[in-house]
Amino acid sequence: MAQRESGKQRATRIPLDYFKAANPLEKWKGLLGWAALLIPAAWLGASYVLSLARGQEPDLHASRGPVAAVHQAWNAQCSACHVPFQAISSHSFVPPLMGDATTSDQTCKACHQGPIHHVNQIEERSCASCHRDHRGSSASLTRVPDSDCTTCHKNLKDHIAKTSGTEFANVVTRFDVDHPDFRSLKSDPGKLAFNHELHLARGLPNKNAAARFTFQDIADRGGPAFQQRYMAFFKAVNATDLVQLNCQACHQLDRADFPLTEDLEREVISGVFPPRAAGAHFLPLNYENHCKACHPLEATEIRWDAKADKAQFGNAKPAKANIAIPHRLEPAAVLTVLKDYFTTQAARGQAGFLQQKAKMPLPGKTLAEQLDPELTALIDRNMKQTEIEFFTTGFQKNCALCHQFEGDGKKRKVTPPNVPLVWFEHARFDHTAHRAIDCKQCHVAATLSAKSSDVLVPNRGNCLQCHAPRGVISGKLQGGVRFDCVECHRYHNGDHPWQGLAAPKRGVEKLQSIDELIRK
Amino acid sequence: MPGRIAIPAYEERKASEDRTVLLSGPNWPPHRPWFILFVAGTLGSAAWFFTAALGQPVWPGGSSLPGFTFGVVGGLIILFEFLLWVRKKKRVWRVGRAQTWLRAHIWLGLLTVPVLWFHSGQRLGGWLSAVLMILLWIVVASGLVGLWLQTRLPKRMLDDLPAETIYSQIDRLSAQLEEETQVLVTRVCGLPEKAPAQAFSRALEGHLVVGAIRSVGLVQGLAVGTRAAARQIHGAEPLALFFQQEMVPFLRGQADHNSPLWQKNRAAMLFQNLKAQVPPATHETVALLENYCERRREWDEQAKLHFWLHSWLLIHFPLSVSLVVLMVAHIVMALKYY
Structure with a gap:
């Protein structure tokens, strides 16, 4: 085997200017370096020019x-x-x-x-x-995280002016942890009588009347149009079927949920029911829409019978007055309407009255009574009956069935019911989002509530069944639904x-x- | 090591090489402070980032105080990293020791990964920032690959390639070997019909030039060694045949991959067989040819290792350039739409 050359011998083979020889790797490194400099610069430059050409701002992919x-x-x-x-x-x-x-x-x-x-x-x-922003086109800008709220609400007093107190809880960090009960929940003064228990019971069994309420009763009270409407809504077959109201009979999210017949449509104020409700809140309850079918405003009257002896009207049977009494009238207005009606009716019984020329009294003078005194007595008697039927508590009919009154005589006024339209003021609740759930799951007290002052809106504990972190409580799977601040606030x-x-x-x-x- | 024969020159050379290897046991102490800086920087930035994130709805982004700071620090590190290229290009400036620069380059470069990840708020963001982040990862990853290669391959070259030479001179040296062996074989076996004119003249001169005429530009130096030319030996024709058919293509790098000369053991058997076919007087020439073949084989192996030793730079360096260009654009855009 030939002896290897030493390092020195090998070095003699290398020319002294060896370093001037081209190194392909160095050459490629230089070329790629220039490309790496120019390509991104060209990318940015092209983006700039193309953006300008499209009439856009050159944001350079920023x-x-x-x-x-x-x-x-x-x-x-x-x-x-x-x-x-x-x-x-x-x-x-x-x-x-x-x-x-x-x-x-x-x-x-x-x-x-x-x-x-x-x-x-x-x-x-x-x-x-x-x-x-800049979190994608489907991101919500309003669904902010809780920490944006708890920055202040974890210690509210340090984030409000020292001179001003606050009714709100000082520490709220999470709905399921330390959120107080719903204190913004409105109360019902109870000035409008309504018995949920009675109305939700099958046949509406009044304790004073064993007779159960049927669809025929609706026809008798409100007329055939209402009967038809309710039978259609409850898919009733026979008029003798017992009425079983449910929550939706009164609480509707949309106008078309419980459609009015054409005749009834005219009676209900359209402004009360927007054509396209947002659906978060129930539409306002309305006498004509929800009450009138069973609770029409009715007056009874004793009519003059010209063929009979004048004195006999005292023994005449009272009959239903043939007049539609509008709702939302103060007592004095109701009396005026009815007195006009009774007077008109009485005038029909006086021969030649309607043919008399209208007389104008002289200034400072009043005209003498032109109606027969007997007929005037008839009017007075009807008006006294009206007083009883409309404004006597416990009569179970007309205004006094639901309303309370302040004052007496001509000064009598309906006590404002002041039933809150929105029960939560500082939070929102969307019934539409919850319509898959049976009402009684949350409003369990409704079927047992006899007093109108009962607030049947559930509180925080009810919400926590779903709106809390997912977990098993008492062997039951609960929670899992969003419970962040902006869910309600x-x-x-x-x-x-x-x-x-x-x-x-x-x-x-x-x-x-x-x-x-x-x-x- | 028991049974190991200590060769002073080898041990000294080995120790010297160990010091130059980037990361190894003996070479660890100078890296230790940089490693501590890297760990401390990573843990410190992580602690600041996660502390700032407490109670926040989203991770702190580039416009938060920690995010902004991380961005500035990361950007400055990247610029510093790039200065290594300048330091290498301008060696005469002597700004710090090259080894110190390289250690700083390695560990500060690694530190950019956590620092800039926290700067980004653990998001890739839009096009520009995503491309930047991915570029950073590729650059750092290619740097790590390079670090590993430059830690391993020089040792292997040192141990396995005693004939290692300057990479750019391999082709030139191979040509020299071919020329020298051509002359030698011509002399021993007689002139072939198509021998190069230069070989004719040298064979007739009665000696062989070993090495090269060293030259710098137009100035030529002396031949540094000569070997007495072998005389013509009868019966050496198989050597000439072997040389033309096997060895010349091999020295030129044109031999088939199945050529036995590519493998040390097969080559040894081949030359052993050749020696059996030619007169003993030519055995020294055959041994010389075998030596040249081995040298050529080592150079080929060196070329492969050289490629792996430096090819990662074909990714690392250009992408670093792109990284700096896009980083400047990112800084301007980020501040404009802060």
Whole structure:
């Protein structure tokens, strides 16, 4: 075997300027380095030019994700929301020479104001601090996490003006942990009598009357149109079937749920029932729609019989007055309507009365009574009967069946029922979202409630059956449904919880043209 | 080590090589402070990030105080990492020791991964930031691959390739070997019909030039060694045949992959067989050819290892360039739409 060359010998084979020889790896490294410099630069440059060509802002792929669907029109217009080199969120750390989020807020408020939560709150955040965009087109801007709320509500007293107290709980961090019971729940003064237990029982068994209530009774009281309506609603076959009301007979989410017949439609004030209800709240209860079928306003009268002896009307049988008495009249107005009716009826019994020329009294004078005194007595007797039938507590009919009165005689007035239209003022509850659940699952006390002052709205404990973390409690699977703050609460305009999105406070300061709005 | 024969020169060389290997047991102490810095930086940034995230609805992003700080630190580290390229290009500037630069490059580069991940708020974000983050991962990953290769392959080259030479000179040296063996075989076996003119002249000169005429530009130096040319030996024709058919293509790198010369053991058997076919007087020449073949084989192996030793840079370096370019764009855009 030949002896190997030593390192020195091998070195002699290498020319001294060996380093000038081309190294393919170095050559490729240089070429790729230039490509790596030029390709991203070209990418950014092409994006810039193409954006300009499309009439878009050259954002150079800076967006960290698509904006929410409601902002899609401005997905490629960063400056529609962003003010260059100004922070957009008050949560952001603002480096020197950069403006805070105040300026950026103005771009949001050009389209929608965000009234403050409460007048006594100390700090005000920028819009983007809570409404985080660029999380995809399907992301909700209003479904903010609990921590946005608990920043203050975990220790509320430190976040409101010292001079102002608060009725709200100082510490609320989670619905299932330390959220108080629903204190914003309204109370019912009980000025409008209604017995849920009676109305939900089969045949509506009145304790004073063993007879059960049938669909024929509806026809007898409210007329055939109501009978037809209720039989259709309850899919009743025979008129003699017992009536079994349910919650939906009175509490409807949509106008078409319990349609009125054409005749009845005219009687119900259309304004009470919007054509397309939002569905979150039940439509207002309405006498004509919900009560009249069984509780018509009826007066009885004794009519003059010209063929009989004048004195005989005292023995005449009272009959149903042939007059539709409108609801929502104060007692004095009801009496006026009925007196006019009785007078008209009496006048029909006086020969030649209606042919007399109308007389005008001289100033300061009154006309002498033109009606026969017997007929006047008949009117008075009917009016006394009316007083009893309409305004006597315990008569179980007409106004006094449900209403209470203040004052007497001509000063008698209906005590305002003041039944709350919205029971939760500081939270929202959407019945539409819960319609798959039997009403009695939550309103279990309704079938046992005889007093109208009973508040049958369930409290927090009832909600926790579903709106809590998923878990097994007493061997029963519970929870699992969302229970975050915004599930029930809305932040803005908290001092006016009834004001919705259409409230002027949430409007804009300056109206814009379509062009200004879309291509701002 | 029991039974191991200590060879002073080898041990000294081995120890020297161990010091130059990037990461190994003996080489660990100078890396230790950098490693501690990396661990401390990772844990510190993680602690700050997760503390800042407590009670927050989302992870702190680039515009939060920790996120912004991480972004600035990460960006400065990336620029520093890139300066290694400048340091290598401008060796004469002597700004710090190259080894220190490399250690800082390794550990600070690794630190950018957690720091910039926390800067991003653990999100990839939009196109630009996602591309940036992925580029960073690829660059760091390719750097780690390079670190591993540069830790392993030099030792292997040192141990397995005693004929290692300068990579760019392999082709030139192979040509030298071919030329030298051509002359030698010509002399021993007689002139072939198509021998190169230069070989003719050298064979007739009565000696062989070993090595090269060293030159720098137009200046030429002396031949550094000569070997007495073998005289022509009758019966050495199989050597000439072997040389033309097997060895020349092999030295040129054109031999079929099945050629026995590519494998040490098969080559040894081949040369043993050749020696049996030629007169003993040619055995020294055959041994020389075998030595050249082995050298050529080692160079080929060196070329392969050299490729792996440096090819990761074809990814690492260009993507680092792109990373810096896109990072500048990201900084401008992020501050503009803060």
